[in-house]
Amino acid sequence: MDVAENILKPVEDRTLRAQITRQILDMVTSGNYFPGEKLTENALAEQLQVSRAPLREALRELVDRGVLVSQPYKGLRVRPVSGTDLKELYSLRTELEQFAFRLAWNKRSEDAVADLESRYDRLIAAQPTGDQARTISKELSFHSWVYELSGHSLLLSHWHRLTPLVQIYMVLHFRAHGSHGQFRHMTTEYLQLAKGEDLDLMLSHIAEHMQQGLLAVLKSLDRGD
Amino acid sequence: MDVAENILKPVEDRTLRAQITRQILDMVTSGNYFPGEKLTENALAEQLQVSRAPLREALRELVDRGVLVSQPYKGLRVRPVSGTDLKELYSLRTELEQFAFRLAWNKRSEDAVADLESRYDRLIAAQPTGDQARTISKELSFHSWVYELSGHSLLLSHWHRLTPLVQIYMVLHFRAHGSHGQFRHMTTEYLQLAKGEDLDLMLSHIAEHMQQGLLAVLKSLDRGD
DNA sequence: TGCGATTTGTCCGTATGTATT
């Protein structure tokens, strides 16, 4: 099953370049490669059975998305993780998601709320299966709801730009803890507040929600990798 | 290495791909190409005297940055402008810049303030020359100050992602009005508030500042292109 | 320090798929 399929826009992969981008992104976000690991073009080209031309274009895309880092003439690496990067990621997520909620607040129709509940159900259902990739995918789908509802396509694109890094960090966290059912009550509160009528409460909960996630993943970083 | 340093004074473009990216970006943001205009690879390759391999990689970078839009097997175009896109751009700018000010507020040293004043002086000095590209560059440098001071590299990268589109819109505005010395008092107030001690006043001014800029460019859109 | 091996970066020729006329 395609991990990123439910997160990224359902762009039909018409070109080989797009397929390659998707494949490498999946490999990285599903933990096949470790942060900081070096990628060599020839190895990838042989592994994926493609020529270097479309491969290099795909790699360039992933560098621009922040998934890979490039050093001219030295090579490509999976973006290394650091506590600083992690803090920045979560603080920016907090700002963007609060902004999204302010935009989407008056757009919450019955259908929209039902949609969020459906995403919540799928997330809860995925957790006990132990399928990490699936759970992370559902978690991101749950959080994507407000960005999509906001109707702010530029904001949505900036959120999509963050998701691969969020995935990478979640994989690290899973690796250290095995599951994050511990956050189930946070997610449930998030859902209830999103259905409620107190926007300020929702906004402050987002900040708390993010802070909890940040601390958890920071602990994973300190212990493991 | 200092991130901000690489932006203001871009390190030597070691690879041809980086040089091509910069050249096309300059052509687009300086108004050589119109929004919506089609770009053909062969023409660009001949014009820039490069082969298609690094050219295509550079084009892929610009697509990811949002400067160009790609339709598989149909071609590339300079991103068309629309009122909706413009509103989204300015609303997101408002959020990001307010966030940056909250982060940077307690980091405003004497040197930092002097830096901002220096950027202000260069902006004011550039306006009467009529050099559009230079004026726009100084305007962006002025606004970049707070992002750099914030120390939030991820936020800075998202701001840099917005700047090409901001440039494109500014070019349209210039084309319709010839100059925007009309905003000089806004910029002056921005500087004074940034030097002051009332953060809330600064934040609300940013919202107003952006709103003014949005309305001005929207008018340009309605009249001209 | 130098030298060879490896990898990235670049170029070219050609073939194929797609859209447009």
Place this chain on the structure above:
DNA sequence: TAATACATACGGACAAATCGC
């Protein structure tokens, strides 16, 4: 329907930079 133009893809080759011995 055919023809043309163009984007896409491939493989081979060489140059440039880096790395390891």
